[in-house]
Amino acid sequence: MSDFDLDIDDLTARDWEGETDAEPVRFALVGLGWWTREQAIPAMVDADYAEPTVLVSGSPEKAEDVAADLDTVTATLDYDEYADGDATDDYDAVYVCTPNALHPEHVEAAADHGKAVLCEKPLAADLEGAETAVDACRSADVPLMVAYRVLTSPLARRARELVRDGAIGEVVSVLGHMSDTILDSAGPDSWRLDPELSGGTTINDIGIYPLSTMRFVLDADPRAVQATTTAAQEAFEGVDEHTAFTLEFSDSLLAACTASHSAEVVSSLRFVGTEGELTLEGPFFPDSEKTLRLSTGDTESEFRPDTANQMREEFDYFANHLQRDEPFEPDGETGLVDMRLIEALYESAESGERVEVDA
Amino acid sequence: MSDFDLDIDDLTARDWEGETDAEPVRFALVGLGWWTREQAIPAMVDADYAEPTVLVSGSPEKAEDVAADLDTVTATLDYDEYADGDATDDYDAVYVCTPNALHPEHVEAAADHGKAVLCEKPLAADLEGAETAVDACRSADVPLMVAYRVLTSPLARRARELVRDGAIGEVVSVLGHMSDTILDSAGPDSWRLDPELSGGTTINDIGIYPLSTMRFVLDADPRAVQATTTAAQEAFEGVDEHTAFTLEFSDSLLAACTASHSAEVVSSLRFVGTEGELTLEGPFFPDSEKTLRLSTGDTESEFRPDTANQMREEFDYFANHLQRDEPFEPDGETGLVDMRLIEALYESAESGERVEVDA
Numbered sequence: 001m002s003d004f005d006l007d008i009d010d011l012t013a014r015d016w017e018g019e020t021d022a023e024p025v026r027f028a029l030v031g032l033g034w035w036t037r038e039q040a041i042p043a044m045v046d047a048d049y050a051e052p053t054v055l056v057s058g059s060p061e062k063a064e065d066v067a068a069d070l071d072t073v074t075a076t077l078d079y080d081e082y083a084d085g086d087a088t089d090d091y092d093a094v095y096v097c098t099p100n101a102l103h104p105e106h107v108e109a110a111a112d113h114g115k116a117v118l119c120e121k122p123l124a125a126d127l128e129g130a131e132t133a134v135d136a137c138r139s140a141d142v143p144l145m146v147a148y149r150v151l152t153s154p155l156a157r158r159a160r161e162l163v164r165d166g167a168i169g170e171v172v173s174v175l176g177h178m179s180d181t182i183l184d185s186a187g188p189d190s191w192r193l194d195p196e197l198s199g200g201t202t203i204n205d206i207g208i209y210p211l212s213t214m215r216f217v218l219d220a221d222p223r224a225v226q227a228t229t230t231a232a233q234e235a236f237e238g239v240d241e242h243t244a245f246t247l248e249f250s251d252s253l254l255a256a257c258t259a260s261h262s263a264e265v266v267s268s269l270r271f272v273g274t275e276g277e278l279t280l281e282g283p284f285f286p287d288s289e290k291t292l293r294l295s296t297g298d299t300e301s302e303f304r305p306d307t308a309n310q311m312r313e314e315f316d317y318f319a320n321h322l323q324r325d326e327p328f329e330p331d332g333e334t335g336l337v338d339m340r341l342i343e344a345l346y347e348s349a350e351s352g353e354r355v356e357v358d359a
Numbered sequence: 360m361s362d363f364d365l366d367i368d369d370l371t372a373r374d375w376e377g378e379t380d381a382e383p384v385r386f387a388l389v390g391l392g393w394w395t396r397e398q399a400i401p402a403m404v405d406a407d408y409a410e411p412t413v414l415v416s417g418s419p420e421k422a423e424d425v426a427a428d429l430d431t432v433t434a435t436l437d438y439d440e441y442a443d444g445d446a447t448d449d450y451d452a453v454y455v456c457t458p459n460a461l462h463p464e465h466v467e468a469a470a471d472h473g474k475a476v477l478c479e480k481p482l483a484a485d486l487e488g489a490e491t492a493v494d495a496c497r498s499a500d501v502p503l504m505v506a507y508r509v510l511t512s513p514l515a516r517r518a519r520e521l522v523r524d525g526a527i528g529e530v531v532s533v534l535g536h537m538s539d540t541i542l543d544s545a546g547p548d549s550w551r552l553d554p555e556l557s558g559g560t561t562i563n564d565i566g567i568y569p570l571s572t573m574r575f576v577l578d579a580d581p582r583a584v585q586a587t588t589t590a591a592q593e594a595f596e597g598v599d600e601h602t603a604f605t606l607e608f609s610d611s612l613l614a615a616c617t618a619s620h621s622a623e624v625v626s627s628l629r630f631v632g633t634e635g636e637l638t639l640e641g642p643f644f645p646d647s648e649k650t651l652r653l654s655t656g657d658t659e660s661e662f663r664p665d666t667a668n669q670m671r672e673e674f675d676y677f678a679n680h681l682q683r684d685e686p687f688e689p690d691g692e693t694g695l696v697d698m699r700l701i702e703a704l705y706e707s708a709e710s711g712e713r714v715e716v717d718a
Contacts, residue, residue: 026533072417171536172537172601172619172621172622173536173601173603173617173618173619173622174617174625175534175615177629177631179531179532179631181633190442213500224587226585226586226587226605226711227585227605228583228585228607228613228713230607230609230610230613232609232610233611241611242531242532242611242613243431243604244532244606244607244613244614245606245615246585246586246587246603246604246605246615247603248587248589248603250589250591250593251591251601252589252591252600252601252621253588253601254587254602254603254617254619255603256534256603256604256605256615257615258532258533258534258613258615258631259532260532260613262611262633262634263531263532263631263632263633264527264528264633264635264636264637264654266631266654268629270533270627272536272538272619272622272625273622274540274615274622274623275623276623277623277625292561295623295625352585352586352712352713353711353712353713354587354711354712
C-alpha cells in the first residue's frame with residue numbers, strides 16, 4: 001500500500017481557488033435573520049471575492065440597522081422591491097437565507113433578474129419547491145449553488161481525496177453526528193420550529209450535514225433509509241427535536257447518524273474502511289476547532305489545522321468560481337438529491353418503515 | 360457545574376476488587392475454538408484469581424495439545440464426559456465458549472453439577488435457548504455471569520460514573536461502532552457464519568458490544584429498534600456481514616450504531632449530552648489501545664491509559680466475586696435483555712420495520 005502523507009497545509013489550502021482580476025462579486029443578502037447577521041455578514045465582510053451591497057428584509061428598520069455598520073451597502077429593499085427588480089444594478093449575485101419554504105420564490109426572483117444564486121440548504125421546505133428553484137435557474141441559465149459550506153472546506157475536500165486514493169481501503173461503515181442548542185441560538189420563535197416554513201426541524205436543518213458531507217466524500221448516494229425522530233421539549237411539539245437514522249449505500253456500505261437540536265454544539269464524521277479509519281471532529285460548524293485523524297494499520301496521525309471560517313470560504317468559493325465562470329460542485333442537482341433523501345427519512349420516521357430512494 | 364477531574368489511575372483501577380484469602384477459582388473451559396485458545400487461555404493463565412484446570416473439547420487430540428502447554432490442567436474431557444459429570448472435583452466454575460446454539464446445554468450441565476457459570480455472549484442463538492440457560496442456573500441456584508468483558512473494564516465503568524455524575528449533562532445521542540475481519544481471525548469455516556449455530560453473525564457477535572455497553576453506561580434499555588443488514592462476500596451468504604441500526608431509548612435519547620465483520624479492527628462509543636461529549640476509542644477489543652476523551656464546554660481532556668487485557672480482567676472480576684460470594688452485574692437477566700433486543704433487531708432487518716421491545 002502506498003503512503004498517505006498528510007501535510008497540515010493541505011488542511012487549510014484552497015484547492016479550488018483560481019487567479020482572477022475581476023472586481024469582488026456584489027451580493028444581495030435576502031433575509032436578515034440570526035444566521036445572516038451573526039454568521040454570513042461577518043464572513044462576507046472578511047471575504048476576498050465577495051461583498052454585501054444590497055440587504056433585503058421584511059423589516060426596513062432591521063435592514064437600515066444592519067446597513068449602518070456596512071460601508072459597502074448601497075441599497076436596502078423589502079421583499080416586494082426585491083421581487084420587482086429594484087436596485088438590480090447594485091448586485092451580481094443573491095444569497096438566499098430565509099425560511100426554507102420561501103427559498104423557491106426568492107430564487108425565482110433572482111433567476112428572473114439574471115442573478116447568480118447561492119441558496120441556503122435545504123433548497124426548500126419540500127421537493128416540489130426545490131424543483132421549482134432548480135428549474136427557474138436552469139430556464140434563466142443562471143448559476144445555482146446550494147450553500148453546503150462544508151463541501152467547500154479543506155477538511156471535507158481532503159477527506160474525499162484520502163478516501164478516493166484508498167487511504168482506508170474500501171469504506172464499509174460511516175458514523176455521523178451533529179448537534180446544537182437551537183433554543184439558545186435561533187430561539188423558540190424561530191421559523192425552524194414551524195413545519196410549514198421549515199419542512200422539518202432537525203433532519204432538515206442539521207441532519208443534512210452528515211448526510212450531504214458523506215455523500216460528497218464517498219461520491220455515492222444511498223439507495224434506502226430508515227429514520228426515527230422524537231421530541232421531548234414543548235417548543236418542539238409537532239416537529240423533530242432528535243433523530244437517529246441509517247443510510248444504505250450498497251451491500252457493503254452502511255451509515256448511521258444521530259442529530260439533535262437540544263445538545264452540546266458538537267459534530268463528527270467517521271469513515272471505517274477495510275484498511276483503516278478516518279475521523280473528522282468538528283466538521284460541520286463554521287468556527288469550531290477541527291481535527292482530522294487517520295489510522296491505517298499501525299500508523300495513527302492527528303491534525304488540528306487552524307482552518308478559516310467556513311462561511312468565508314464558502315462565499316469566496318462561490319464568488320471565485322463566478323468570476324472565472326467555472327462550475328461548482330454543490331449545485332442544484334446535489335441539493336435535489338438531499339431533498340429526496342430528506343423526504344424519505346421523514347417518511348420512514350412517520351411510517352416506521354425502511355424507504356427506498358431513487359436518489 | 361462541579362468539576363470532573365479524571366485521574367489516569369481511575370482508568371486502570373479495579374473498582375470491583377475485594378480482599379480474599381481463597382484459592383484461585385478452578386475453571387473448566389468448555390470449547391477450545393480460536394477464541395478460547397488465543398484469547399481466553401493466555402488471559403486466564405495471567406489472571407490472579409482464576410486458573411484453567413479442565414479442558415472440554417469435541418476433539419481429544421486438540422484438548423491434549425492445548426493441555427500440554429498448561430501445567431494447571433488436571434483433566435481433559437469430551438462433551439459427553441463433561442455432561443456426565445466426570446472430573447467435577449477438578450473445577451469450581453465453567454467458562455462456556457462454544458457455538459452460541461450449544462451454550463444452553465453446556466450451561467445446563469454446569470448447573471446440574473452445581474458449578475458457577477461464565478457463559479460467552481450472546482447467551483444463546485435464540486431467546487428460547489437463553490431462557491433455558493438462565494432458568495437452569497436459577498433452579499440450581501448457581502451463579503451465572505454473561506461474558507460481557509467490556510462491562511468489567513475500567514474504561515466502561517468510569518464512563519458510567521461520569522455519565523451518572525452528570526459530567527456531560529443529560530445524554531441525548533449515542534454513536535457506536537465495532538468492526539473486525541472475521542474471515543481472517545475465525546476463518547470462513549467458523550460457526551459464526553452458520554445461522555443455525557450462531558443465531559446471527561454480525562449483530563449477534565459484535566453489534567452486541569455497543570448495544571450492551573451503552574445500556575450499561577446509560578443504565579437504560581431501548582424501547583424500540585430499527586436495523587439494516589447486508590452481505591456482500593460469498594462467505595456471508597444467508598447471514599449478516601454488515602449492519603447499521605438505531606435504538607430509541609426515550610423521547611430525548613436516541614442511538615445509532617454500525618458494525619461490520621469485514622473491516623479494519625476498530626471500535627468506538629460516543630455519548631453526546633446537553634453539556635458535553637464523552638468518547639471511548641477502542642473500548643471493545645481485549646488488547647486494543649484505549650482512549651477516553653471528555654469535553655465539557657471549553658474543557659477538553661484526553662486519556663490514553665495503559666489498560667490491562669480485558670479477558671484477564673473479566674476472569675478476575677468473575678472469580679473474585681465468586682470467592683467473596685458477591686453478586687456481579689453482567690448477569691443472566693442482562694443477557695436476556697440483549698437477546699430480546701437482538702431478536703428485535705433481526706426482525707426489523709427482515710421486515711424493514713421499526714420493532715418495539717419490552718426489554
